[in-house]
Amino acid sequence: xxxxxxxxxxxxxxxxxxxxxxxxxxxxxxxxxxxxxxxxxxxxxxxxxxxxxxxxxxxxxxxxxxxxxxxxxxxxxxxxxxxxxxxxxxxxxxxxxxxxxxxxxxxxxxxxxxxxxxxxxxxxxxxxxxxxxxxxxxxxxxxxxxxxxxxxxxxxxxxxxxxxxxxxxxxxxxxxxxxxxxxxxxxxxxxxxxxxxxxxxxxxxxxxxxxxxxxxxxxxxxxxxxxxxxxxxxxxxxxxxxxxxxxxxxxxxxxxxxxxxxxxxxxxxxxxxxxxxxxxxxxxxxxxxxxxxxxxxxxxxxxxxxxxxxxxxxxxxxxxxxxxxxxxxxxxxxxxxxxxxxxxxxxx
Numbered sequence: 001x002x003x004x005x006x007x008x009x010x011x012x013x014x015x016x017x018x019x020x021x022x023x024x025x026x027x028x029x030x031x032x033x034x035x036x037x038x039x040x041x042x043x044x045x046x047x048x049x050x051x052x053x054x055x056x057x058x059x060x061x062x063x064x065x066x067x068x069x070x071x072x073x074x075x076x077x078x079x080x081x082x083x084x085x086x087x088x089x090x091x092x093x094x095x096x097x098x099x100x101x102x103x104x105x106x107x108x109x110x111x112x113x114x115x116x117x118x119x120x121x122x123x124x125x126x127x128x129x130x131x132x133x134x135x136x137x138x139x140x141x142x143x144x145x146x147x148x149x150x151x152x153x154x155x156x157x158x159x160x161x162x163x164x165x166x167x168x169x170x171x172x173x174x175x176x177x178x179x180x181x182x183x184x185x186x187x188x189x190x191x192x193x194x195x196x197x198x199x200x201x202x203x204x205x206x207x208x209x210x211x212x213x214x215x216x217x218x219x220x221x222x223x224x225x226x227x228x229x230x231x232x233x234x235x236x237x238x239x240x241x242x243x244x245x246x247x248x249x250x251x252x253x254x255x256x257x258x259x260x261x262x263x264x265x266x267x268x269x270x271x272x273x274x275x276x277x278x279x280x281x282x283x284x285x286x287x288x289x290x291x292x293x294x295x296x297x298x299x300x301x302x303x304x305x306x307x308x309x310x311x312x313x314x315x316x317x318x319x320x321x322x323x324x325x326x327x328x329x330x331x332x333x334x335x336x337x338x339x340x341x342x343x344x345x346x347x348x
Contacts, residue, residue: 001142002056004151007092009052013044016085026082033312036080038247039227039234041106044088046071046223049102049121052090056100057125061136066123067258068222069099072158073341074119074250079312084108086116094155098135099124101155119250120158162252165340169333177335181328184321196240196320198327201271203236209263220259222299225285229253229267229301233281236269237305240279243315245305248278251337253301262290265298272302272327273334277314279305280334302337 015022027035046068053066080086090104100123106116125136143149173181187193207228215221230247237245259265266286273280285299307317322331 001139002059003142003144004091004093004148005145007052007056007141009048009055009090011044011048011051011088011090013086013088015082022082032310034079034246034308035082038076039230041080041086042230042250043221043223043227045074045104045106045119046121046221046226048088048090048104049123050223052092052102052104053100053121053123053125056092056095057136057138060139061125061127064125064127064136066100066125067219068255069122069124070162070255071226071250071253072120072122072162073252074117075341076117076247076249077115079246080116081108081114084110084114092141093120093151095138095140097137098126100138101158103151103155120155122159165337168336169329173332177332180335181322181332184319184331185323188321188323196271196318198270198272198320198322198331199324201236201239201320203232203239203269205232205267207265207267209259209261209265211261214261220261220263222255225259225265225299226253226301229269229283229285229299230303232267233269233283233301233303234305236271236283237279237281237303240271240274240317240320241305241307242317243307243309245279245307246312247303248306249304249341251280251302251304251334251341253299255299257287257296257298259285259287259298260289264288264290270330271320272322272330273338274317274320275335275338277307277316278338279307279317280338281305282330282334302334304338304341 025037025040027037050066057064057066087107088104090102092100093103094101102121105118108114125138126133127136128134209220213220269281269283272282281303283301287298288295307315309315322328
């Protein structure tokens with residue numbers, strides 16, 4: 001049996017010694033705080049999770065591969081210092097029948113160690129190519145340390161929490177939530193109303209997938225897709241933020257359908273919720289096959305940004321007003337997601 005510690009995997013971004021790498025990860029070629037391109041960080045995280053999972057899966061199935069199924073909450077603890085290296089420390093927390101949860105801690109060594117974020121990826125082991133691909137059964141891990149058992153239990157709890165959150169999406173608003181939505185609609189009927197309407201706060205983009213973007217056979221790298229979705233969401237958030245929006249959390253990213261070479265992608269982003277200094281942006285990716293016979297949702301993402309000034313002090317953002325049932329549902333889902341992070345002291 002393999003222990004979780006035996007699955008450890010580390011990747012280092014050598015920002016201190018590689019000038020071209022440091023420049024690639026910069027938001028601006030200026031000495032500003034929070035100068036790390038978070039979208040590229042997400043891309044690296046997905047690759048680290050893939051490599052950590054593959055190292056385990058290939059011990060039993062040398063020709064198998066892994067695909068990303070979901071990315072759980074990522075909460076940004078500290079902004080990245082571009083003058084220090086970034087370490088990604090990955091380890092498998094739990095192995096299911098064919099799935100694995102990979103925990104990754106992002107930090108910068110030094111005095112003191114700077115904890116950037118922790119995140120959890122669900123990967124699925126697959127064998128075969130195309131329509132003939134099937135999931136493979138994986139042996140479990142051996143937990144000998146108490147901390148390993150706790151991490152495994154938390155992995156199962158995260159899965160249960162997600163299922164509960166999905167069920168909650170279909171629940172009607174509570175009295176408090178109903179009153180919140182009612183007040184937002186009532187305000188729009190007041191004379192002289194000039195608030196920001198959610199229907200106006202959108203952005204979209206199109207892109208074709210080419211062979212150079214292939215990761216596993218005939219499929220596109222998921223990390224690239226979520227980077228593109230994040231970058232569009234970041235641009236969209238600027239329609240609300242009077243100062244500068246920086247990432248606070250990735251509430252959840254789901255991977256529903258693989259993207260294949262030749263697919264045409266439609267990225268859409270919309271501001272769905274604001275609260276204090278927080279801005280929630282929903283970003284979706286729809287794939288259209290090259291022969292235009294298949295159209296499906298590939299990814300669904302919810303990103304939370306915080307509006308800050310030059311000193312990274314939080315600044316308020318305007319209220320966003322939903323106008324119809326669909327916008328109400330998205331507003332409520334983002335509200336519940338953010339409240340859950342705040343309740344668990346993940347987002348403050």
